[in-house]
Amino acid sequence: MNNALYVHFPFCMRKCSYCDFDTVPYNEDSVDEYQEHLLKEISLWAEYDVGTVKTMYIGGGSPSLWPGRKLHRFLDRLQKQLDFSPVEFTLECNPQELIDENLSCWETLGVDRLSVGIQSSERRILRSANREAPADLLYRLVKARERFSNVNLDFILGLPGECIKSVCGNLETIKAIGPNHVSYYMLDKDGDSDLMRLYHSGRIELLGTERVNQLHDRILEKMCAMGYDRYEVSSWQRKGSECLHNLAYWKNADYIGIGIAAGGHFGRTRYVNTSDIADYYDLLGKRNFPRDSSKCNTPCEEFLETLFMGLRLVKGVDLAEVLKDKADNVPRIKEILVKVFGPNMVFEDSKVRFTSEGLDLTGRLFAGLSEYREEITSVFSSRDT
Ligand code: SF4
Structure with a gap:
């Protein structure tokens, strides 16, 4: 059996206002305790016949904050417990951490696909969403692209302040960097985020559906003109660069998720881990899977x-x-x-x-x-x- 392994790294420097993921404030010392527990969770899985890990995806949170020497130790110990032979190894990263030292470290550790959360190329939009916005974004992306042949750029359509100019700016960034994969998501208006609370209480305005659809049409047209194939609702690729890991989700194949709030589908069992880090530690301390829910599908x-x-x-x-x-x-x-x-x-x-x-x-x-x-x-x- 070929499996997809998802590792959740929940730590972030700050909370972006549109984000409704379960995140934990970053503190380097906390990473040690967390990764020890990730390894405990892996040791529980090692007792099952989970086959070879063929795709690995470290998502978050902000996995690009994971200190290189700690990540090295984690991967080393993971490989002693699981049959690990990935044909695709993705690390999610924030532009803020795209510096030479990190790029070189990730490459050495076997990461072969970077998924960069840009969300918007306009600093004004990012700042209003409480997200870090490096002034030299393009330079950082060029550096990442030079080192990694497989790069995804993530964008969100509809953040506060979005307009045709900002969408064109994002498309220009895509053109300049030429990633082989792009994910362009619609802002989730049903999300439980600070931004949506402001919106639903009438304190900020967001673009209406009609305007968002017009901008989306522009994205479809330009992405196609730039040689990208849309292969999933929000995903574009060129040169046969579909994300193999995400394809496992979309094909409802087996995948194991470890870490707080991670989900998995194994056999007919679908599960979600607890999103409470104290519960996560407590359950693993007792050698129990850290489940919030688990169900065997009919x-x-x-x-x-x-x-x-x-x-x-x-x-x-x-x-x-x-x-x-x-x-x-x-x-x-x-x-x-x-x-x-x-x-x-x-x-x-x-x-x-x-x-x-x-x-x-x-x-x-x-x-x-x-x-x-x-x-x-x-x-x-x-x-x-
Ligand atoms: S959007 Fe990403 S970086 Fe921002 S708070 Fe959420 S997980 Fe962290």
Whole structure:
């Protein structure tokens, strides 16, 4: 079995106002205790047949704050416990930490893919979101690009102060750096963040949906003109640079997540770790998995998860592959999908995918699918639902 391993590093220097992740204020001494517990969690997994780790992703938080010598020790000990042979090893980083010393250290440690959280190239927008904004952003990105052949740049569309000029600035940054992967997310207006509390209490304004959609159309057009293929709702790549680790999520494959608030999917079990660092330490101290929740999916639930995740991909899903021994139900499932998604979905034999308009409506369209849950459930026997 080839597995994806996600390691969560929750520490950050400050809290960006739009962020609703579980983060912990950074303090170098706290990293030792945290990484000792990550290793305890790995030792619990080492008792299972988890196969070879093929993709590794260190996300956060701000993993670029992880001191190099400590990260080295962590990786060294991890490799003594798990069969570790990654074909892709991603480290998320903030532009602030993109300095020669770090770049060289990460390269030495085997990181071969950098995912840089830019969010916006405009310092005014970042400062208003309480995010650090180095004045020499382009210089830092050029340095990172020179050293790493596989680089992702992350952006968010719709932060306070967003306008056509700021979006064009982001597109210029992409053009100047030429990363082989770009993730462009919509600001999550349902998020539980400081920014959204200000917005919902009427103290700040954000762009309306229509304006965001116009800017999104501009992004689609320019990304395409720059030679990028959109392969997932928010992800673009060129030269065959899909993120292999994220593909494991979208294909609902096995992945193990370790660290606070990390989630995983292993076999039919889906779990989420506690987001409370004290609980995390306490549970691992007793040699228990640090779960907040864990559930064994029924085959029907697995099918729905695989459908939801897979339809985020531009190429969609092959229902016959997903339904496996229930593939003779493909026509029934297709009938339901036609009722829910109508012209927003393309059907080719047993394959289904969203049109480009449908991809931009996934949230709303998926809500429609829940009305047909009973019909979908009936495809599976009561034992499987
Ligand atoms: S956006 Fe990233 S850097 Fe900012 S608080 Fe959240 S996890 Fe930390």
